[in-house]
Amino acid sequence: MAFLKTIREVGKYFHDIYSGVASLMRGMKVTGSYFTRPGSIVTQRYPENRDTLKMFDNFKGELMLIHDENNLHSCNVCNTCARKCPNGSIEIIYKKVEGADGRSKKILDKYVYHLDTCSFCGLCVPACDELALKFDQKFEHAVFDKRKLTKVLNKPGSSSKTTNE
Amino acid sequence: MDIELKEKEEYIINMGPQHPSTHGVLRFELCLLGEQVKYVIPHCGYIHRGIEKMCEHLTYPQLVHLTDRMDYLSAHINNEAVALCVEKSMNVEVSDRVKYIRTILSELTRIASHQLWWSAFGMDLGALTTFFYGLRDREKILDIFEESTGSRLTQSFITPGGLMGDVHPNFQKRVAEFIKYFRKKLPEYDQLLTGNVIFRERTKGIGIMSKEDAIDYGVTGPSGRGSGFHCDIRKIEPYSAYPFVEVNEVTLTEGDTYARYLVRIKEMWESLNILEQLVDNVPAGPIMLELKAIKAPKGEYYQRVETARGELGVYIVSDGGPSPARMKFRSPNFSNLFIINKLAAGHKIADLVAISGSLDLVIPDIDR
Ligand code: SF4
Numbered sequence: 001m002a003f004l005k006t007i008r009e010v011g012k013y014f015h016d017i018y019s020g021v022a023s024l025m026r027g028m029k030v031t032g033s034y035f036t037r038p039g040s041i042v043t044q045r046y047p048e049n050r051d052t053l054k055m056f057d058n059f060k061g062e063l064m065l066i067h068d069e070n071n072l073h074s075c076n077v078c079n080t081c082a083r084k085c086p087n088g089s090i091e092i093i094y095k096k097v098e099g100a101d102g103r104s105k106k107i108l109d110k111y112v113y114h115l116d117t118c119s120f121c122g123l124c125v126p127a128c129d130e131l132a133l134k135f136d137q138k139f140e141h142a143v144f145d146k147r148k149l150t151k152v153l154n155k156p157g158s159s160s161k162t163t164n165e
Numbered sequence: 166m167d168i169e170l171k172e173k174e175e176y177i178i179n180m181g182p183q184h185p186s187t188h189g190v191l192r193f194e195l196c197l198l199g200e201q202v203k204y205v206i207p208h209c210g211y212i213h214r215g216i217e218k219m220c221e222h223l224t225y226p227q228l229v230h231l232t233d234r235m236d237y238l239s240a241h242i243n244n245e246a247v248a249l250c251v252e253k254s255m256n257v258e259v260s261d262r263v264k265y266i267r268t269i270l271s272e273l274t275r276i277a278s279h280q281l282w283w284s285a286f287g288m289d290l291g292a293l294t295t296f297f298y299g300l301r302d303r304e305k306i307l308d309i310f311e312e313s314t315g316s317r318l319t320q321s322f323i324t325p326g327g328l329m330g331d332v333h334p335n336f337q338k339r340v341a342e343f344i345k346y347f348r349k350k351l352p353e354y355d356q357l358l359t360g361n362v363i364f365r366e367r368t369k370g371i372g373i374m375s376k377e378d379a380i381d382y383g384v385t386g387p388s389g390r391g392s393g394f395h396c397d398i399r400k401i402e403p404y405s406a407y408p409f410v411e412v413n414e415v416t417l418t419e420g421d422t423y424a425r426y427l428v429r430i431k432e433m434w435e436s437l438n439i440l441e442q443l444v445d446n447v448p449a450g451p452i453m454l455e456l457k458a459i460k461a462p463k464g465e466y467y468q469r470v471e472t473a474r475g476e477l478g479v480y481i482v483s484d485g486g487p488s489p490a491r492m493k494f495r496s497p498n499f500s501n502l503f504i505i506n507k508l509a510a511g512h513k514i515a516d517l518v519a520i521s522g523s524l525d526l527v528i529p530d531i532d533r
Pocket residue numbers: 074075076077078079080081082092127128129130131132133
């Protein structure tokens with residue numbers, strides 16, 4: 001009996017070696033098949049492909065205030081976007097001017113956006129009834145100086161469509 | 166903490182908080198006897214951000230984006246949990262379209278999460294190749310997310326009352342393509358790792374968790390199901406579009422590291438089946454409910470969902486205001502973590518890496 005047991009153990013020993021090597025081979029077959037097919041490589045060569053790299057249209061990059069060709073935006077300083085923001089990343093600084101009808105009116109002075117505290121939750125864009133906001137496609141946010149992350153979104157010299165009417 | 170060493174040869178070392186195999190800032194205090202682990206004490210709190218407290222200062226739609234940052238690999242499912250809880254409190258029901266899309270996103274999230282886990286688990290055990298193969302396939306899912314939601318990881322797309330926007334017109338086509346693609350690629354996972362002799366030797370019979378222990382410690386998700394604990398919320402308490410589809414719960418009875426591994430591999434197949442049943446049948450309908458204000462009426466509400474790691478419970482105490490008075494998350498990883506002493510004691514230190522990998526811990530979810 002002891003003899004049979006030894007034979008079985010020896011058999012198992014060799015079987016284990018054989019099946020172990022076979023399992024390694026099966027794995028190598030997968031990697032080997034990709035090695036011989038360079039066409040199946042999916043890696044992108046960033047940053048070399050920077051010029052051709054295009055993000056999806058919906059991509060949430062940086063917040064921007066949409067300006068048309070006449071440098072007009074449509075913000076009417078209602079402050080909804082700033083109230084909806086969970087992180088206080090939007091500050092609307094306005095000034096009061098006298099309108100044509102003699103009443104004082106708020107116009108946008110600075111639309112301050114703190115990219116450093118923005119968590120890209122996307123609540124601000126649909127909050128705006130004037131459709132004044134949009135996310136652009138920038139994704140390279142890294143800078144050496146934190147102050148650069150505080151941005152003024154209305155372009156210099158721009159004005160609001162509503163005040164011009 | 167003062168620990169008295171009972172034997173001369175014992176010594177205490179720290180594994181983490183900056184250790185690659187703890188996948189985040191988790192510290193294990195190990196008591197070692199040579200190479201053998203005598204006990205493990207997990208120390209957490211290194212990435213505590215007070216999310217529950219922060220929720221008390223935010224409105225319900227605002228606080229959704231914080232739940233992305235708990236278990237960031239199950240972001241959609243976390244969002245869904247909050248959304249479902251708030252909807253339950255207001256006694257409203259979203260359209261079938263929203264339900265279908267939510268469930269498709271959740272199942273894609275589950276696959277993506279298991280893919281990353283598979284990649285990292287192989288790497289923990291010394292197989293670097295798995296990392297490239299897993300991430301290659303995960304990228305396809307992240308692209309689908311990015312096209313529709315604008316973000317790859319922390320989407321904040323599912324919100325109380327519906328969705329933040331409609332999905333991209335390509336969505337269904339791309340999901341159907343992915344199902345076909347991944348059906349072809351998933352067998353490679355078995356060839357590369359599951360059948361591998363070194364991998365099997367290192368996982369079989371290691372860290373055996375009994376069904377009783379799983380229930381006692383509240384280990385849910387694939388880790389609990391590897392021990393035969395029927396804990397799949399999709400089956401027990403179907404939510405969203407799960408009542409419309411056939412969900413097969415994957416359970417194994419061995420309870421060792423290898424069983425927990427197999428459960429996740431089988432769950433990926435199962436998720437593909439669920440996706441296939443949903444993707445061609447997405448009905449038309451509104452994507453957002455017309456609600457005057459999104460706030461929970463006075464009372465207490467609880468909703469649980471099945472994330473990629475187990476049962477996530479959201480508990481809201483509301484005083485009727487725009488923000489919750491108290492918000493509590495029952496996070497799966499917190500409960501799954503503390504069984505590690507029971508599993509690892511007596512094993513070698515290298516087995517501890519395999520065991521903690523097989524529990525699939527995401528540290529920000531433990532600390533919140
Ligand atoms: S951007 Fe839109 S929401 Fe924000 S203040 Fe201007 S008009 Fe209001």
